[in-house]
Amino acid sequence: MTEGRPLRADARRNRERVLAAAREAFAAEGISVPLDEIARRAGVGPGTVYRHFPTKEALFHAAIVDNIERLTDYARELATAADPVHAFFGFLDHWVAEGAVKRDLAEAIGSDHALELSSPVKGMLDSIETLLHRAQRSGGVRPDIDLDDLLRALKGTFLVTHIPTITDAQRRRTFAIVFDGLRVR
Amino acid sequence: MTEGRPLRADARRNRERVLAAAREAFAAEGISVPLDEIARRAGVGPGTVYRHFPTKEALFHAAIVDNIERLTDYARELATAADPVHAFFGFLDHWVAEGAVKRDLAEAIGSDHALELSSPVKGMLDSIETLLHRAQRSGGVRPDIDLDDLLRALKGTFLVTHIPTITDAQRRRTFAIVFDGLRVR
Amino acid sequence: MTEGRPLRADARRNRERVLAAAREAFAAEGISVPLDEIARRAGVGPGTVYRHFPTKEALFHAAIVDNIERLTDYARELATAADPVHAFFGFLDHWVAEGAVKRDLAEAIGSDHALELSSPVKGMLDSIETLLHRAQRSGGVRPDIDLDDLLRALKGTFLVTHIPTITDAQRRRTFAIVFDGLRVR
Amino acid sequence: MTEGRPLRADARRNRERVLAAAREAFAAEGISVPLDEIARRAGVGPGTVYRHFPTKEALFHAAIVDNIERLTDYARELATAADPVHAFFGFLDHWVAEGAVKRDLAEAIGSDHALELSSPVKGMLDSIETLLHRAQRSGGVRPDIDLDDLLRALKGTFLVTHIPTITDAQRRRTFAIVFDGLRVR
DNA sequence: GATGAATGAGCATTCATTCAT
DNA sequence: AATGAATGAATGCTCATTCAT
Numbered sequence: 001m002t003e004g005r006p007l008r009a010d011a012r013r014n015r016e017r018v019l020a021a022a023r024e025a026f027a028a029e030g031i032s033v034p035l036d037e038i039a040r041r042a043g044v045g046p047g048t049v050y051r052h053f054p055t056k057e058a059l060f061h062a063a064i065v066d067n068i069e070r071l072t073d074y075a076r077e078l079a080t081a082a083d084p085v086h087a088f089f090g091f092l093d094h095w096v097a098e099g100a101v102k103r104d105l106a107e108a109i110g111s112d113h114a115l116e117l118s119s120p121v122k123g124m125l126d127s128i129e130t131l132l133h134r135a136q137r138s139g140g141v142r143p144d145i146d147l148d149d150l151l152r153a154l155k156g157t158f159l160v161t162h163i164p165t166i167t168d169a170q171r172r173r174t175f176a177i178v179f180d181g182l183r184v185r
Numbered sequence: 186m187t188e189g190r191p192l193r194a195d196a197r198r199n200r201e202r203v204l205a206a207a208r209e210a211f212a213a214e215g216i217s218v219p220l221d222e223i224a225r226r227a228g229v230g231p232g233t234v235y236r237h238f239p240t241k242e243a244l245f246h247a248a249i250v251d252n253i254e255r256l257t258d259y260a261r262e263l264a265t266a267a268d269p270v271h272a273f274f275g276f277l278d279h280w281v282a283e284g285a286v287k288r289d290l291a292e293a294i295g296s297d298h299a300l301e302l303s304s305p306v307k308g309m310l311d312s313i314e315t316l317l318h319r320a321q322r323s324g325g326v327r328p329d330i331d332l333d334d335l336l337r338a339l340k341g342t343f344l345v346t347h348i349p350t351i352t353d354a355q356r357r358r359t360f361a362i363v364f365d366g367l368r369v370r
Numbered sequence: 371m372t373e374g375r376p377l378r379a380d381a382r383r384n385r386e387r388v389l390a391a392a393r394e395a396f397a398a399e400g401i402s403v404p405l406d407e408i409a410r411r412a413g414v415g416p417g418t419v420y421r422h423f424p425t426k427e428a429l430f431h432a433a434i435v436d437n438i439e440r441l442t443d444y445a446r447e448l449a450t451a452a453d454p455v456h457a458f459f460g461f462l463d464h465w466v467a468e469g470a471v472k473r474d475l476a477e478a479i480g481s482d483h484a485l486e487l488s489s490p491v492k493g494m495l496d497s498i499e500t501l502l503h504r505a506q507r508s509g510g511v512r513p514d515i516d517l518d519d520l521l522r523a524l525k526g527t528f529l530v531t532h533i534p535t536i537t538d539a540q541r542r543r544t545f546a547i548v549f550d551g552l553r554v555r
Numbered sequence: 556m557t558e559g560r561p562l563r564a565d566a567r568r569n570r571e572r573v574l575a576a577a578r579e580a581f582a583a584e585g586i587s588v589p590l591d592e593i594a595r596r597a598g599v600g601p602g603t604v605y606r607h608f609p610t611k612e613a614l615f616h617a618a619i620v621d622n623i624e625r626l627t628d629y630a631r632e633l634a635t636a637a638d639p640v641h642a643f644f645g646f647l648d649h650w651v652a653e654g655a656v657k658r659d660l661a662e663a664i665g666s667d668h669a670l671e672l673s674s675p676v677k678g679m680l681d682s683i684e685t686l687l688h689r690a691q692r693s694g695g696v697r698p699d700i701d702l703d704d705l706l707r708a709l710k711g712t713f714l715v716t717h718i719p720t721i722t723d724a725q726r727r728r729t730f731a732i733v734f735d736g737l738r739v740r
Numbered sequence: 741g742a743t744g745a746a747t748g749a750g751c752a753t754t755c756a757t758t759c760a761t
Numbered sequence: 762a763a764t765g766a767a768t769g770a771a772t773g774c775t776c777a778t779t780c781a782t
Contacts, residue, residue, distance in 0.1 A: 008761070011766055035752065045768045046753080052766095056752065142365075149358045156341025156359075173334045174341075180327075181366025196741070219776055221744095230743040231778080241777065378782070381745055405773060415747045416774080422745095426773065512735075519728045526711025526729075543704045544711075550697075551736025566762070589755055591765095600764040601757080611756065 015052045017042040022063040026104035031060050061118060064104050068120045071095060075127035085140030088131045089179060092154070096175055106158035109151050125151075142184050153178050200237045202227045207248040215347075216245050250305045256280060257305070260312035270325030273316045274364065277339070281360055310336075327369050338363050385422045387412040392433040396474035401430050431488060434474050438490045441465060445497035455510030458501045459549060462524070466545055476528035479521050495521075512554050523548050570607045572597040577618040585717075586615050620675045626650060627675070630682035640695030643686045644734065647709070651730055680706075697739050708733050 021042035025033040035056045039046045053059035074094055081087035108121065125147060132150055135141040157178050161171045206227035210218040220241050224231040238244035259279055266272035310332060317335060320326040342363050346356045391412035395403040405426045409416045423429035444464055451457035478491065495517060502520055505511040527548050531541045576597035580588040590611050594601040608614035629649055636642035680702060687705060690696040712733050716726045 008764090008766070010761070014766075034750075036750085047755080047769065048767050050753070142362075145358050145362065149355065149362065152345045152355070152359045153342065153362045156343075156345040157338065158341075159344055160337045160341040170334065170337070173330050174337045177327075177330065177334065177338045177366035178362060179366070180370065181362035181364070183370075185365065185368075185370070199742085220778085221776070224744090230745095232743055232745095232780080233741085235778070236741070378743090378745070380782070384745075404771075406771085417748065417776080418746050420774065512732075515728050515732065519725065519732065522715045522725070522729045523712065523732045526713075526715040527708065528711075529714055530707045530711040540704065540707070543700050544707045547697075547700065547704065547708045547733060547736035549736070550740065551732035551734070553740075555735065555738075555740065569763080590757085591755070594765090600766095602759080602765065603763055605757070606762070 011052075014042070014044055014048055018044060018049050018052060018059070019063060022059050023104075026060055026063050028103065030103040030107050031056075035059070060104070060108070064108055065120050067105060068108075068124050072120070072124040072127050075124065075131055079127060079130050079134070084131070084134035084138040088135035088141060091128070091131055092175075092179060095154075096171070103159070103162050106155050106162065109155050139184060141182055145182075150182070153181070196237075199227075199229055199233055203229060203234050203237060203244070204248055204251060207244050208251060211245060211248050216241075220244070253309045254305050257309040257312050260309065260316055264312060264315050264319070269316070269319035269323040273320035273326060276313070276316055277364060280339070281356075324369060326367055330367075335367070338366070381422075384412070384414055384418055388414060388419050388422055388429070389433060392429050393474075396430055396433050400474060400477050401426075405429070430474070430478070434478055435490050437475060438478075438494050441468070442490070442494040442497050445494065445501055449497060449500050449504070454501070454504035454508040458505035458511060461498070461501055462545075462549060465524075466541070476525050476532065479525050509554060511552055515552075520552070523551070566607075569597075569599055569603055573599060573604050573607060573614070574618055574621060577614050578621060581615060581618050586611075590614070623679045624675050627679040627682050630679065630686055634682060634685050634689070639686070639689035639693040643690035643696060646683070646686055647734060650709075651726075694739060696737055700737075705737070708736070 018038065021038050025038050025041060035049060036046050038059070039049045042049070049059065053062055071094075075091050078087040078091050081090075109125075128150070129147045132141065132147060136143050157175055161174050203223065207223050210223050210226060220234060221231050223244070224234050227234070234244060238247055256279075260276055263272040263276050266275075313335070314332045317326065317332060321328045342360055346359050388408065391408050395408050395411060405419060406416050408429070409419045412419070419429065423432055441464075445461050448457040448461050451460075479495075498520070499517045502511065502517060506513050527545055531544050573593065576593050580593050580596060590604060591601050593614070594604050597604070604614060608617055626649075630646055633642040633646050636645075683705070684702045687696065687702060691698045712730055716729050
């Protein structure tokens with residue numbers, strides 16, 4: 001008992017184990033992983049998963065929210081950078097390099113799910129939009145696209161670059177096509 | 186038995202009907218369409234589908250290959266066009282506009298399946314590669330990418346642009362990013 | 371009523387086995403019997419049940435529709451009887467005696483389910499209403515109640531008289547209270 | 556165990572809170588209310604419920620018995636009333652109007668459970684039986700029924716009149732059928 | 741060859757009950 | 762004594778695949 005946390009020690013441990021299993025499973029296979037499989041990997045019963053997360057979608061959300069928040073923080077740091085174009089592409093590079101290029105995040109952004117409207121995702125999208133608009137106003141990014149278009153293009157590239165056999169060079173080249181396509185000509 | 190018609194013709198007609206139904210269903214809803222639904226649309230029993238295709242995946246591939254052959258024909262026509270860059274982007278426009286922008290093809294290309302190594306696919310890839318190389322040699326398309334990179338980028342864009350709520354303008358803008366990203370700067 | 375095209379022999383046999391198992395189970399325990407249990411008793415897989423009946427509620431409906439139709443036939447016969455009061459109570463006696471005093475039928479009538487609106491049930495309710503109205507107009511049945519009130523009172527009595535330990539005399543006395551309560555004083 | 560020893564003050568308080576929550580919940584929704592929900596409403600953990608009541612059914616019975624005792628008190632008051640028929644129907648009116656017309660009591664009386672044999676229930680049945688017998692002897696209530704018949708008829712009416720959509724007028728009319736059926740003709 | 745009936749593992753989710761804290 | 766976390770068997774329903782007709 002080192003802390004006076006509201007969650008009991010064993011509960012927190014299980015919650016973390018479930019989240020870890022969910023993160024790994026969702027990152028590798030997307031939201032289609034059976035919840036029972038996640039429970040099994042976490043070494044708990046399915047009921048325990050539901051004790052911590054009311055629906056499978058809520059678990060999915062929780063599994064990626066950390067990643068999203070870290071990305072949002074980074075986007076906010078860059079929002080006041082001197083060079084908006086450099087900041088915009090810096091964020092994209094970060095996103096790709098950071099390891100966030102997972103099936104889970106790809107499936108989360110731009111989907112029709114309620115997830116998109118959740119506060120953390122909304123926060124991330126807002127900060128990305130800021131970066132996009134600044135870069136567009138400075139003339140470095142094509143002005144004919146909006147946030148949705150950007151997310152769609154990125155999501156597609158995330159999806160296709162998340163296969164086990166891909167090399168770093170291939171991933172880099174695939175993103176290069178999209179990134180260059182975002183610049184003004 | 187009582188007719189003079191050879192059974193072979195019956196079988197082939199059924200095979201074609203199954204393929205047609207599969208093409209339509211997969212194009213509209215992706216690989217998740219129940220096989221029973223395809224059988225129903227084809228006017229045959231599910232057992233008949235299995236007579237011609239050992240698994241659902243095999244049917245999916247067969248449905249794709251058919252599409253691929255038509256694309257290959259078009260690519261071959263363009264392979265000798267006067268303007269290689271115009272031919273290359275003309276093929277892509279065709280692919281996108283013609284109706285090949287379907288969930289099925291998007292789900293098939295660039296996957297890990299044996300599909301890619303099949304003879305028809307090899308044929309299509311060869312002819313697309315020809316178009317790509319000619320366009321690259323003529324200086325209109327970026328030289329740092331290979332066929333795989335091109336397919337990956339297209340596949341991602343196909344995937345994200347095949348949702349029911351998307352508008353034509355959104356689809357056009359999303360592909361514009363990728364197409365412009367393919368050009369030399 | 372054409373049921374559609376004739377089922378294959380094995381299919382019809384299984385359909386009957388499922389229906390028989392469903393009738394028995396629903397009659398004894400009401401609609402809460404697990405569908406898998408009915409499948410097990412019928413010696414088939416749950417998928418087979420769903421092949422014949424799209425939902426559990428549809429199976430429930432099918433299981434009691436025979437009973438309902440026989441009751442409706444009887445009610446229609448009595449609709450033109452010389453003595454409306456005798457006809458009305460004759461129908462109720464028949465209902466009770468016939469063996470229709472089962473949990474299933476009790477749960478079916480007067481519930482909020484879509485079942486009530488189904489054609490066979492609607493037919494039965496219509497013919498019962500006819501008997502009720504005629505008996506009321508002839509002065510033998512209390513005029514202050516409508517079909518719903520009648521069904522409610524009957525349903526309650528059905529429910530409480532469907533326990534294994536009840537004797538015929540007890541069942542008769544319980545219904546006597548309700549039946550006498552239906553008469554004008 | 557030490558049956559006679561009083562519970563600790565906090566234990567008894569918890570027991571009462573659980574009972575109060577159970578009474579309210581069972582009355583509103585019947586025995587299907589999740590035990591966790593009752594614990595939550597009582598402000599205790601589910602484990603605490605199990606400390607006081609070995610099973611959910613035992614809790615249900617305990618909640619009922621409490622109600623029953625209050626009814627018994629009222630029945631005893633009426634046992635010496637001047638007009639036995641008025642007393643009998645006065646008790647029934649009380650039962651119906653007082654709020655005892657709840658799912659819980661309806662589900663409990665006349666069931667096969669050990670509940671009926673418990674001392675408090677025996678007490679209530681005795682006092683109701685007294686009211687019934689006195690009313691029968693005075694000639695106002697039909698002599699051909701016994702206590703069980705009365706309880707069964709009431710239980711059925713309770714069950715069918717405890718649905719959310721029912722109106723007061725409908726409930727009144729349904730009970731009127733049974734009450735009038737109890738009178739001598 | 742064709743049919744379509746049957747299979748049964750699998751899915752997300754609930755909840756009475758147990759037990760470690 | 763109390764807590765509340767964990768359990769896991771169930772539930773209604775789907776669908777790729779097999780197999781009797």
